[in-house]
Amino acid sequence: MGTKERRTREKEQLRRQILSAARELFVNEGYENVSMRKIANKIEYSPTTIYLYFRDKxxxxxxxxxxxxxxxxxxxxxxxxxxxxxxxxxxxxxxxxxxxxxxxxxxxxxxxxxxxxxxxxxxxxxxxxxxxxxxxxxxxxxxxxxxxxxxxxxxxxxxxxxxxxxxxxxxxxxxxxxxxxxxxxxxxxxxxxxxxxxxxx
Amino acid sequence: MGTKERRTREKEQLRRQILSAARELFVNEGYENVSMRKIANKIEYSPTTIYLYFRDKxxxxxxxxxxxxxxxxxxxxxxxxxxxxxxxxxxxxxxxxxxxxxxxxxxxxxxxxxxxxxxxxxxxxxxxxxxxxxxxxxxxxxxxxxxxxxxxxxxxxxxxxxxxxxxxxxxxxxxxxxxxxxxxxxxxxxxxxxxxxxxxx
DNA sequence: AATTTAACTTAACACTGTTAATTATACAGA
DNA sequence: TCTGTATAATTAACAGTGTTAAGTTAAATT
Known part of the structure; x- marks a missing residue:
């Protein structure tokens, strides 16, 4: 069927997107100056979406x-x-x-x-x-x-x-x-x- | 008159009180887990009083x-x-x-x-x-x-x-x-x- | 076409550092 | 002792925080 594979691929992609946005912000602004909302803004998702991919900050x-x-x-x-x-x-x-x-x-x-x-x-x-x-x-x-x-x-x-x-x-x-x-x-x-x-x- | 001296002495004392409360909390709970309000509570003053003695956290x-x-x-x-x-x-x-x-x-x-x-x-x-x-x-x-x-x-x-x-x-x-x-x-x-x-x- | 599942968002909670405006306190001179 | 003044401390508020629970939308399955 392959749709399931595509979905997991897409999930993985978003995960990486979050990760790279987080890294960029952490590196440039410092871990404690980066809020979940900032990361969310950068990837154009709602803040809580991040919690579907990562336990917490x-x-x-x-x-x-x-x-x-x-x-x-x-x-x-x-x-x-x-x-x-x-x-x-x-x-x-x-x-x-x-x-x-x-x-x-x-x-x-x-x-x-x-x-x-x-x-x-x-x-x-x-x-x-x-x-x-x-x-x-x-x-x-x-x-x-x-x-x-x-x-x-x-x-x-x-x-x-x-x-x-x-x-x-x-x-x-x-x-x-x-x-x-x-x-x-x-x-x-x-x-x-x-x-x-x-x-x- | 000496009252002025006493006042500056008292100010200095409170300053030290704040400082030692802050150190204790920073050391035990970690800098970022310590709020100004926590420090204030410990010394039994309002949070903003700290700002009369220190510029910021x-x-x-x-x-x-x-x-x-x-x-x-x-x-x-x-x-x-x-x-x-x-x-x-x-x-x-x-x-x-x-x-x-x-x-x-x-x-x-x-x-x-x-x-x-x-x-x-x-x-x-x-x-x-x-x-x-x-x-x-x-x-x-x-x-x-x-x-x-x-x-x-x-x-x-x-x-x-x-x-x-x-x-x-x-x-x-x-x-x-x-x-x-x-x-x-x-x-x-x-x-x-x-x-x-x-x-x- | 109806139903289940997954992805995502909205709203809210309790908390943060910090500022401005306000009140209480202690002192000075009369 | 009373009044005016400087100083000390407080209250209220702002904009923001991490995180959770509930609600909504969209997609896949039957």
Whole structure:
């Protein structure tokens, strides 16, 4: 019959329409300055229609962030991982991570700052996209240790430490853009380089 | 006459009352879940009275955060700085910074996460408390380099890199408390230790 | 053509930050 | 002690918020 398929396709389409309107508004005006009515206006539907597709505003945020994480994962996955030089691969990945954050600062904040604020304890459950991002990092660190490029150190701890560093520099650069930072690229490179050197020693 | 002095004293007292009520509510319920009316109820005044003491809700947040920064600066200042071992002093300060953040997680987030969200570009202007916190860190790094414990590296860059690392680990631990972190202390120590080793190399 | 189902909208609730206008209070000088 | 004045605090109101329940329209099925 196919009409049912068409309907579900149309539903999916509207869902995506809502999602992209929400992302655009969240990014440009900030999550808390965006009302359901604003989103509804943008897609030319009544505000309550959104509730047929998303549980509430937080759920909307949640879905937007999930997309961002997939984007990030994809960006990292596109790097040509040189198995023979895992340290260099790690360095490049760290750099790509920060650059992703600075390229889409508001999306990064939505995912790693705003979302935890409105939905405590989540985003990184087992099987989630967030977990996959971290596993990606973990695998690289593991390879560095296996090839004895890094000193014998707990893989998880090292991975989490690296994540801390790149997350930290990304957020500081985004949040305090008026601070008299040294040259941005230099700071990013120093953070990554210093962490990697520290893991070698 | 002295009545004028008493009045200003009373005004100051109410100001502090508002401030401490606001902090308690912000910390326990989250900035955006606290209404001016809630704060007013707590201090048993009408909501609009608050506006005689603070410009708006963001200004209230601002004042709360300024206090937090002073607290942090004081905590760091209380460390006995051993001039003969600046690296150890730096390590202890980093540790104290993270511990401060984890001891008052909500206050930390209000200052370093929520506030930049609601008042873009600030908190670290010249002469501000935030700048003083960073200067404290800068001085320590400078001493490490002067005594040749660290390789010759730009002081500002190194300081900002260190700040990135401790800021990052603090926020990750606060925001993703359900993530399967390795032992918390171990992670914190690794972050700080790795950065310091990286600056020596 | 009638009926069921799905999609969407209208109306409403309790609440938000904030302003303007108003009232109460405490002080000063007579 | 009374009056005028400055200051402090309040009431009422506005335009907007997320969200729910009830109602309406349109499409698909029988």
């Amino acid at each position: 937080a759920d909307l945020l949640d879905s937007v962030c999930k997309e961002t994480l997939l984007d990030l994962l994809n960006t990292l996955g596109l790097l040509n991982r040189d198995k023979s030089d895992p340290v260099e691969t790690l360095r490049k990945s760290g750099k790509a991570y920060v650059e992703f954050g600075l390229k889409y600062p508001q999306d990064y904040k939505l995912t790693f700052v705003v979302r935890p604020q409105f939905q405590q304890g989540l985003g990184l459950e087992e099987g989630s996209v967030g977990e996959r991002v971290f596993n990606y990092l973990r695998a690289m660190v593991s390879e560095c240790i296996r090839q004895k490029a890094f000193r014998r150190v707990d893989v998880d701890t090292a991975g989490q430490a690296l994540w801390s560093a790149v997350h930290g520099v990304t957020l500081l650069l985004i949040d305090f853009s008026d601070f008299p930072w040294t040259e941005k690229e230099k700071l990013i490179d120093t953070v990554i380089h210093t962490m990697i050197e520290g893991l070698k020693a | 963001a200004d209230l947040l601002d004042s709360v955060c300024k206090e937090t920064l002073l607290d942090l600066l004081n905590t760091l200042g209380l460390l006995n700085r051993d001039k003969s071992d600046p690296v150890e002093t730096l390590r202890k300060s980093g540790k104290a910074y993270v511990e401060f953040g984890l001891k008052y997680p909500q206050d930390y987030k209000l200052t370093f996460v929520v506030r930049p969200q609601f008042q873009q570009g600030l908190g670290l202007e010249e002469g501000s408390v935030g700048e003083r916190v960073f200067n404290y860190l800068r001085a320590m790094v400078s001493e490490c380099i002067r005594q040749k414990a660290f390789r010759r590296v730009d002081v500002d860059t190194a300081g900002q890199a260190l700040w990135s690392a401790v800021h990052g680990v603090t926020l990750l631990l606060i925001d993703f408390s359900d993530f399967p972190w390795t032992e918390k202390e171990k992670l914190i120590d690794t972050v700080i230790h790795t950065m310091i080793e990286g600056l020596k190399a």
